[in-house]
Amino acid sequence: MSALVLALYLFVFPGFLFLLGFAWFAEWWDRKLLARLQHRVGPPFLQPFADFVKLLSKENVVTEGVSARLQAALPLVAFAAVATAFLYVPLLGASPFGAPGDLVLVLYLLTLPTILLFVLGWTSRNVFARIGAVRAASQLFVYEVPFFLACLGPALAAETWAVADVVNAQASGLWTFLLQPLGFAVAIVALQAKLERTPFDIPEAETELVAGPLTEITGRKLAIWNLARDIALVTGAALLVALYLGGPTVPGVALEGLAGAAIGFGAFFVKTLLVLAVLAAIRAAVGRIRIDQLVTWGWAVLTPLALAQIAIAIVLRGVGWP
Amino acid sequence: MTKEQREPPERPGVLLPEMARHLFGRPATQRYPAERIPVPKGFRGRIEVSDEHCIGCSKCALVCPTDCIEMVSDERDVAMGARTVHRKKKPIVHLMSCIRCGLCEEACPTDPKAIYLTEAFGGAYERKDVVVG
Amino acid sequence: MPEVELPIGPQHPALKEPVSFRVLVDGERIVRLDLDVSYNHRGVEKGAEGREFPKALYLIERICGICSHAHATNFAKGVEALMGVTVPPRGQWIRTLVAELERLHSHLLWLGVLAHEIGYNTLFMYTWRDRETIQDLLEEISGNRVNYGMNRLGGVRRDVSDDLRSRALEGLRGLADRAGFYSRIIREEQTLLVRTRGVGRLPRDRAIALGAVGPTARGSGVDFDVRRDDPYVAYGDVPLHVMTSSASDVFGRLEVRVREIEESVRLCTHLLENLPSGDIAAKAPRVAPQGAYVSRYEAPRGELVHYIRTNGTDKADRVSVRTPTLANWLSVVEAIQGRVIADIPVVVAAIDPCLSCTSRTTFVDTGTGDRSAMEWDDLVAYGIRYYREREGLP
């Protein structure tokens, strides 16, 4: 891989510029779908971009007694973490940065934003933010375990820790989703919780804690944080597509060169939109549950299901099925 | 709902069928001001004063609950039925305090009414609209 | 986490009303609630004394936005009783019709607000969309979506034409099955049940002792409704069923209001189908004789009381207004004790607070700031002790 192609990959195509556009498009798709489900019109196409620019122009208020650099740095680190994670998710074929074990790296990078949200909330000397931060932390453990297990399943089936290999294992058309539907369901719900979307938007419960950990965050910081949240949404969905729905492969079509890449990307794009549609439907269909209910439900239902799926996957491996 | 009827199971996402139906239907949002919605007959809109019918009897000013009708001096001859009346003052309405109750229109003795509610949906758009009459 | 004082309001996304709560929380659990709503006292009672009756009627109508007809009708029928004026049947029936339509749109609005409080925004969107059928109906009947101005001393100001009647019946038929749909939804949607069942408990005897009124009381099994027990306008002549629930919690109040929506639709249909003929208003004198009358009304939020004293002039000597929300605040303090923060918006929304009605209530049950425990009332002290022992808190 020559340096130029790597730089192009990093900054232009699946990298920085494309990611910005894709993230805003995902947010528009999510909000438009939510609106149409609620019998409303929904935002115009460029709304997320307009929100971002508007926030950039807003005054950057720094809470007294809080280090401005820390408050400014946290959203940037979160943004960097999820943007890097996106590089490892194969869009066209294998990602040039792919390496054995990059699944673990992606999972770790996706966890970072929540921890940063906790630090952001805890250090912003605001009672709403502090309570929201504690909620974000307690919610972290509830969904992190099932999400890891749900990602472990496909890796187990493909006997590899590299996302690219998992995708290739499904190239033959036998998607993990068909083999482990339970795992897919757990992954979807856990991703909804990880992204703190209704019914799991407990840390930022608008009607109770104003904006939770983000209460004191304004201007550029909020703009970057929302962007990081959009990218996390896209990266999470792309990861699920790669692990469960065969990523950029279309069963029975193995073309090389430009055409193959285009079809691969098209498949990936459609599948990601489907996953985002499911997430938007969940967001529209239910109300927010309380933190104590989430914790009990998480450990009583979500994690056992994930473990069951892993057990089934191991038994299947033993029997010799893929 | 009688008790024998099987108690439907509690489950999340009960609105999903209806949501699916709306997904492809036309949204219910009324796109005002792009699409003007028809105002029903008898809608109590902005108030108007017609100068040529007003005989300056100030009944409207007396009956107005918020005292937002002020009589200003304005000499003029007005035809009232067969005879003409020389009036000395006429009402001006302070729209910001007007609650559009229509009592002034009921109290006005002229025919056609000198002060009446129109079906104009909008209120005062610019400063000059604030006082009518 | 040490006990933290959490200020909620007066500007807060949960409560679009000028109320402020100072809540002392231990972690997520509420230890004490302070409530201050004295943010928009407008002196309506003083204003009503200085105005002739027709003008005072329009002032009193504006005490509250979503129950304006309640205040106007209650004041009008009080003054009519003092003047000895009898409103012709058709006028009474039209007043009752607009009253029930107002209850319909107020309850639908409330159902949406409760859904929004727990983040269930799809139900919020649907209920407020269905409410538009009522708003359009009211706009056609009275010419306005809010502050209908239907009342005049002696009757109503506008008649209901036959063509309007048939269109209204059509709209109500559509609303009837929507109401049925919602009463099914609230029993089946798990996330709604999980956030409302067992939350904000208010046993029947506490509800009576605290003077709770309306759906808040009926949700705890108190079988009282001014429309049936102290009938006014046309309620004596129409079939009326009072809805109660023994659940005694937020779900009980939710259940009562949704069943009242269905009942109001039936009532409106009955009123429209059997509207008596005749004129709609009687001539009312300018002056009311010396006297005093307690005028009661079942507003969407509960029993509304106007105590009107007249002194033989064309102005009221005293108009004392006690709004339903003022009576329900104590139930909030009792119901919220020991709950968690997430329950505050739900329990408060459950009494459907209408701050423009209350506009004047504040009570703090222990000292603020200096933490000097100036006990507010043995009721609250008992409540705190009871919950602390039960929860095993220090």
Next chain:
Amino acid sequence: MAAGPARVRHGPEDVAPEIVRELSERLGGAIAELRQTAPRRLAGTVPADDVRTVLRALRDDLGCRHLSALSGVDRGATLAVVYHLAARGGTVLSLTVSLPRDAPRLPSVTEVFPAANLYEREVHDLFGIVFEGHPDPRPLLLYEGWPEGEFPLRKDWKPRGREGTNARG
């Protein structure tokens, strides 16, 4: 009383006369001038000192378990507090307590009817009537900066600044 009865509704029949008999038997002379003023409406007067006892008796023996409202009144020579109790059959019993204009005081009924806590504080703020034994007599509805000793609903209190109700623009 000149208030003619509004058209009698046929809903629950009017039990007010029976309640009048019951009250006079049970409470003897405690309630003076007990009379019916309109369908399902009774009125009476009670001396300031035995307000608590009368209300407790009404709540426990006569089933008046709901204090509908509590109104302050300025009758020129004297001030007054009127307790409106919801009795059987939709009847409302209004008990008036007259008070001297200079130092109006009467015992608080918060123990009998906890709901009165708010109503009494409202009357205190607007009329300056002191309710002895009220657990939390802080201002109820006027903002913190409201001057002491100013009671807006008294007849002799006029709003300064904008005289009368001129609502010009």
